[in-house]
Amino acid sequence: MHDTIANLSKDDPLPPGSTTMLLSRLAESVYWTGRYLERAEGTARVLASHTELFLDLPKEAGITFAPLLFVTGSEDEFALVQDTSSEEHVVAWLASDPRNPGSVLSCLERARQNLRSTRALFPREAWEVLNHLYLCAAEGTDEVIGRRSRLTWLDEVVTDVQRLTGLLAGSMSHDDTYQFLRIGRHIERADMTTRVLDVRAATLLDGRLDTQRAFADVQWMQVLRSLSAHQMYRRTVQTRVLGPDALRFLLQDPQFPRSVSHCLAQIAGCLDTLPRHEATQARCADTQRLVTEARAKTLAWDGLHEFVDEVQLGLAEINTTLTQTYFRADPADAATMLETA
């Protein structure tokens, strides 16, 4: 085994972007920081756009907040603590409930916890921004109930996470740590995009509810808006919003930053700079192939749910392989590696 830094002679160059060696424990923590931050931002976007949709559509459209529970995959946990999925209950659950590990606030709290124990790796301002964001969000949890203050609260979360992302892009070395953060962000983003598609598009394509079908265009726009994709869709696709086009855009557009394909390409790019990336790259390529080869037109009518399941399994595989390669290397293996070196 010769792929350990320990066995490199002085003259061997260090792998690119690794003047210092990132601890496995920290890499894992950073990866999850990236995931939690993206989950907080993504959930805030979905909540905000759904609130706007709710305000735009007349009552007879029958829009409720319940689908958001499916988007975030927390319907079972929610049912354990609440009887009714009223707007107030669902919003509080998704925005600020400490019992929901996926609530915006819980994600921010966990990201902050992780950043705290890895702060030596980040520019000092990163901690200040996240600390400030968390404290403000935690102090303002009452604001999520009223619709107007809710939008402000959610906006601040999105803006501040974006600010943090920008701050890191502009002032942190794009080293191994940064790559793990980005991998976390993009896995989570791809996951959110597929979830939104699964829950919302499925209902729309299904078209079972006549009243909802009447507002299908508006709803498709909303799917795009939940992912902050509407404007870019219009610029890229240049037609009115149609189901299959929107689906293709969100799955396969190579340039839109929240499309699944784009996220996977980003992950592959990050992995390129990391050592020992072969196995994870292979899983990433499998999933990318699955997404690129999908036929949006067919999927729009049939099998979207099953397809999304497959993509999500692919994302889970990437996560597992990454974890095994970088975070969970058995200490006994490490010792053996050295002995046999």
Add this chain to the structure above:
Amino acid sequence: MLWDNYDSTSTFDEFLDPTGRPRDALEGVARFLAGLTQQELVARQEAAELAIKAMGITFTVYADNENIDRVWPFDVVPRVITRDEWSRTATGLEQRLRALNLFIGDLYGDQKILADGVVPRELLGNSTNFRPECVGINPPLGVWAHICGSDLVRDGDGVLHVLEDNLRVPSGVSYMLENRLVTKRVFPELFRALDVHPIDSYPSKLFDLLASLSPRQDERPTVVVLTPGVFNSAYFEHAFLAQQMGVELVEGSDLFVDADDLVWMRTIHGPARVDVVYRRVDDLFLDPEAFRPDSTLGVPGLLRSWRTGKVGIANAPGAGVADDKVVYAYVPAIIDYYLGEDPVLPNVPTFICDDPAQRSHVLSNLTELVVKPANESGGYGVFIGPHATKAECEEVADRITADPRNYIAQPTLNISTAPTLCDGVLEPRHVDLRPFILSGEDSYVTEGGLTRVALRRGSLVVNSSQGGGSKDTWILDHTVR
């Protein structure tokens, strides 16, 4: 007005002399404060508190089996020491640490000082910090305690005394550095006007010291800070120092020692060799193979690696033997024995309860004395005679009689005060000072140190875990008249 009811006569005040005039070197600060209204000063204090919150400067306290992050308590009025007094003090601190290192080396070597009867042999036999595992080891440069934090207090007579030397894992230096950052944000104009000596070279001095302990001097050393983890009360500092030095902050589980006694850390590239460990884990938890087998904080085999010179460790295991309040009483004799010098800095007079004559003096004068356990830190277990009830006196007398080796007693000091903003007005509050001393090829003393202040009126307890606050400490030149 701010100073209207300020009493600078009940003990030595750091800012005003007994007639109410600013002391040497303090005119500039006094003039500046005089130019602020009460509201303005309160606004600065609030700005400082906001900055501390925004910067996330916290410390951890334990309550009900939970650890709680508290915002670091800070008072905005700086504490000032003149440059002349500070150079003298720094010389004294270096002298002390030099002597203590020779003492520790002697204890783990020939034990000449015991043979010569300067320090009683029983002291060693009863010491909880003596590590038989370290006997016969010669660490690089003969230095055991590389990093020392000594506590200084000024008595009513205006003289700085050493109260104790922390040689195990002294903490506080990060707060000293952060306090300065906060003060710069809050009083930028003062820093322009006055020549406050910068303190921010500490992390690079510390890194140079640690790097000098590397067994591979021809290569760029890998230095790590070893922390017990995020639940430790000083975790903030461990992370801070690692960040400032640009080194890894590791936990025990990140490291392992191989069959060749080399230390490695687990990284995403595979194992990477570690040359120097700045450990912030107590001796007994450092290596379950050598010390407490139940420790999950340490690294099995670390002591073995250090013993064979494959890794540098600061402070060296066993250095805490000199961090003991009974050893403290002998420091003037230790300085004389090894260096043939008079101590530059005086000790606080100390009664050793293990000595029958001194013990009987202590037992009959308890109400005037402060009694301390030999090996506690953080201000825990301290008995303050003048504030004690009769029952408490009896209880401490019983404890001393049962285990005299574990107690020392000192006269109650009339510790100096410094103006502190309390509910919008300046009031005198007791302060101490913890400078940090580095000892390797060269030695280094921080410019000033961490000033801690007892925020409760009349209180002498400065520990942050028990209601203490802190101040920025400025070394200033004498006023040019």
